[in-house]
Amino acid sequence: xxxxxxxxxxxxxxxxxxxxxxxxxxxxxxxxxxxxxxxxxxxxxxxxxxxxxxxxxxxxxxxxxxxxxxxxxxxxxxxxxxxxxxxxxxxxxxxxxxxxxxxxxxxxxxxxxxxxxxxxxxxxxxxxxxxxxxxxxxxxxxxxxxxxxxxxxxxxxxxxxxxxxxxxxxxxxxxxxxxxxxxxxxxxxxxxxxxxxxxxxxxxxxxxxxxxxxxxxxxxxxxxxxxxxxxxxxxxxxxxxxxxxxxxxxxxxxxxxxxxxxxxxxxxxxxxxxxxxxxxxxxxxxxxxxxxxxxxxxxxxxxxxxxxxxxxxxxxxxxxxxxxxxxxxxxxxxxxxxxxxxxxxxxxxxxxxxxxxxxxxxxxxxxxxxxxxxxxxxxxxxxxxxxxxxxxxxxxxxxxxxxxxxxxxxxxxxxxxxxxxxxxxxxxxxxxxxxxxxxxxxxxxxxxxxxxxxxxxxxxxxxxxxxxxxxx
Amino acid sequence: xxxxxxxxxxxxxxxxxxxxxxxxxxxxxxxxxxxxxxxxxxxxxxxxxxxxxxxxxxxxxxxxxxxxxxxxxxxxxxxxxxxxxxxxxxxxxxxxxxxxxxxxxxxxxxxxxxxxxxxxxxxxxxxxxxxxxxxxxxxxxxxxxxxxxxxxxxxxxxxxxxxxxxxxxxxxxxxxxxxxxxxxxxxxxxxxxxxxxxxxxxxxxx
Numbered sequence: 139x140x141x142x143x144x145x146x147x148x149x150x151x152x153x154x155x156x157x158x159x160x161x162x163x164x165x166x167x168x169x170x171x172x173x174x175x176x177x178x179x180x181x182x183x184x185x186x187x188x189x190x191x192x193x194x195x196x197x198x199x200x201x202x203x204x205x206x207x208x209x210x211x212x213x214x215x216x217x218x219x220x221x222x223x224x225x226x227x228x229x230x231x232x233x234x235x236x237x238x239x240x241x242x243x244x245x246x247x248x249x250x251x252x253x254x255x256x257x258x259x260x261x262x263x264x265x266x267x268x269x270x271x272x273x274x275x276x277x278x279x280x281x282x283x284x285x286x287x288x289x290x291x292x293x294x295x296x297x298x299x300x301x302x303x304x305x306x307x308x309x310x311x312x313x314x315x316x317x318x319x320x321x322x323x324x325x326x327x328x329x330x331x332x333x334x335x336x337x338x339x340x341x342x343x344x345x346x347x348x349x350x351x352x353x354x355x356x357x358x359x360x361x362x363x364x365x366x367x368x369x370x371x372x373x374x375x376x377x378x379x380x381x382x383x384x385x386x387x388x389x390x391x392x393x394x395x396x397x398x399x400x401x402x403x404x405x406x407x408x409x410x411x412x413x414x415x416x417x418x419x420x421x422x423x424x425x426x427x428x429x430x431x432x433x434x435x436x437x438x439x440x441x442x443x444x445x446x447x448x449x450x451x452x453x454x455x456x457x458x459x460x461x462x463x464x465x466x467x468x469x470x471x472x473x474x475x476x477x478x479x480x481x482x483x484x485x486x487x488x489x490x491x492x493x494x495x496x497x498x499x500x501x502x503x504x505x506x507x508x509x510x511x512x513x514x515x516x517x518x519x520x521x522x523x524x525x526x527x528x529x530x531x532x533x534x535x536x537x538x539x540x541x542x543x544x545x546x547x548x549x550x551x552x553x554x555x556x557x558x559x560x561x562x563x564x565x566x567x568x569x570x571x572x573x574x575x576x577x578x579x580x581x582x583x584x585x586x587x588x589x590x591x592x593x594x595x596x597x598x599x600x601x602x603x604x605x606x607x608x609x610x
Numbered sequence: 611x612x613x614x615x616x617x618x619x620x621x622x623x624x625x626x627x628x629x630x631x632x633x634x635x636x637x638x639x640x641x642x643x644x645x646x647x648x649x650x651x652x653x654x655x656x657x658x659x660x661x662x663x664x665x666x667x668x669x670x671x672x673x674x675x676x677x678x679x680x681x682x683x684x685x686x687x688x689x690x691x692x693x694x695x696x697x698x699x700x701x702x703x704x705x706x707x708x709x710x711x712x713x714x715x716x717x718x719x720x721x722x723x724x725x726x727x728x729x730x731x732x733x734x735x736x737x738x739x740x741x742x743x744x745x746x747x748x749x750x751x752x753x754x755x756x757x758x759x760x761x762x763x764x765x766x767x768x769x770x771x772x773x774x775x776x777x778x779x780x781x782x783x784x785x786x787x788x789x790x791x792x793x794x795x796x797x798x799x800x801x802x803x804x805x806x807x808x809x810x811x812x813x814x815x816x
Binding site: 157158160162163164166168170177178180181184189191194196197198199200205206220222223225226229238239240260261263266271272273275287288289290291292294295298299300301303305337338341342371373392393394398399401402405437458459462555556557564574576577578579582583 | 625626627628630632633636637638640641642643644645655660684685686689690691692693694697712714715716719720723724773774775786787789790791793796797800801804808809810811812813814815816
């Protein structure tokens with residue numbers, strides 16, 4: 139299968155997972171890790187049940203409840219107040235029991251957002267294929283895995299066969315070079331990328347992020363970048379494994395140990411893209427062009443530096459696009475030419491699979507330290523997992539945040555998509571470290587602006603969008 | 611899954627780009643453990659006013675589009691989440707075919723799994739079909755998967771591309787899990803090889 143032609147990281151992982159190539163080119167692709175949560179799995183389990191099928195490899199599967207879990211007060215399945223949320227979590231717990239699927243209980247310290255806990259537990263490894271019924275599965279690409287979101291029919295397909303029917307994707311290289319400026323983070327990089335290539339720029343492609351700016355990121359930052367690959371429409375977003383990756387994995391609960399680890403590292407070192415490998419498309423960005431970013435519209439591609447002004451739809455020559463831009467401004471209650479730093483916020487959300495890691499909470503706490511949340515602003519901090527929460531508390535970050543007037547909550551997807559009680563009310567405006575600013579995403583009529591954790595904290599303490607570099 | 615061979619029906623215009631899956635079905639309706647019953651929440655934010663009444667401006671609240679089986683949209687339809695609730699909601703409403711210049715990948719996949727045919731046609735053709743829809747009840751469009759053509763109300767035929775594997779599954783309403791399970795021996799062989807070459811890959815005891 140390998141041949142001698144230079145291959146990309148994606149090509150190598152793909153080739154090593156093809157079980158069989160069907161006559162028309164469709165491949166049966168082997169899946170090394172299947173992550174399961176309560177929202178997209180009930181109909182898949184039901185499908186298995188109706189067909190009298192079982193899971194082929196429960197030992198390569200792990201389930202956790204994350205979307206519906208409350209972030210304060212009682213939070214086990216039976217204690218969830220909202221009936222349909224409770225039923226969905228109870229259904230997951232019944233299904234994992236019936237089908238013998240490993241499950242992390244809600245009160246276990248290892249519970250958390252599925253895309254936070256995979257890497258955290260050492261289950262997401264370089265060179266592997268990882269899927270989940272969730273588009274942000276792209277997160278795990280940061281470790282050099284081919285990781286992508288699937289629908290519920292495909293969840294059922296993986297459960298029954300440990301494979302998926304797939305056609306190869308194209309290779310897209312996104313290279314970011316230069317030293318990231320003060321106050322800028324991985325979130326600003328990925329928002330700038332989506333702003334450049336648009337929300338459909340990656341459709342049909344697997345991205346590989348390259349360049350010294352990406353190399354210099356820690357694993358948390360890399361995960362933020364890979365996480366939002368899907369927001370650029372890409373199937374997956376990979377970063378070649380290197381020493382940073384190996385050091386991150388070493389010693390984690392399920393990671394290979396001792397001699398096995400050395401053997402694994404030797405293999406992982408063969409994965410990076412060969413010199414001369416061909417990418418279908420290449421895009422180059424310079425760190426010098428990246429500032430702390432804020433989205434202004436209702437897709438993640440509508441993003442400007444915090445120092446910028448809201449664009450004018452009249453500058454758009456295409457009539458259809460112009461009307462759509464106007465609709466967005468109406469929804470967001472913004473005016474052309476308005477400075478972002480003049481826009482007040484009501485709610486701050488720091489968390490999600492995009493920015494719910496310990497590094498993100500440290501970044502927020504650093505800005506919050508010695509300051510106070512502005513009057514009338516509600517600021518939530520929701521750690522991505524029980525382990526993140528514990529570590530933050532061990533470091534005293536919870537006290538810094540609480541003293542500043544932030545709320546310190548329990549791990550869950552929370553206000554990223556408001557499937558639990560954390561939601562915006564109509565007309566409320568948020569500065570959110572999550573991944574999507576779609577209409578109604580955080581609650582009916584809610585207005586979402588995507589930002590980095592430091593920028594979210596800066597907005598919390600000033601009550602409006604603020605250039606974090608100005609806070610000192 | 612129901613077969614998809616030929617469909618003749620009302621085509622509703624939705625001339626918007628980036629119709630994301632949160633627009634198709636907001637997250638608060640994902641708390642179901644069934645595939646059916648989501649049609650009433652399809653396009654909830656655009657279809658209903660804040661008091662729950664119908665928004666008469668929205669196309670699916672207008673005759674004859676209440677009975678639409680085909681949707682015509684602009685670029686990047688179905689972007690965002692992987693939720694299969696989006697095609698389930700469309701199907702439950704009665705939509706069996708979506709025509710757009712392009713689709714987000716996961717939505718595109720999910721549609722096929724549910725017997726909804728996503729057809730990619732150039733923007734100019736989509737705009738022509740949207741213009742045709744002004745004929746109202748007379749705007750009946752035929753989508754012939756066997757011959758790979760969309761037939762406009764005036765009888766003009768527009769060819770479209772589809773990959774043969776998916777076409778076959780759709781035409782025959784095949785369950786692809788059943789198909790893959792026929793390759794069980796190859797999967798066994800793959801797993802055995804992997805156990806040899808990468809014995810360190812972690813497994814988890816239930």
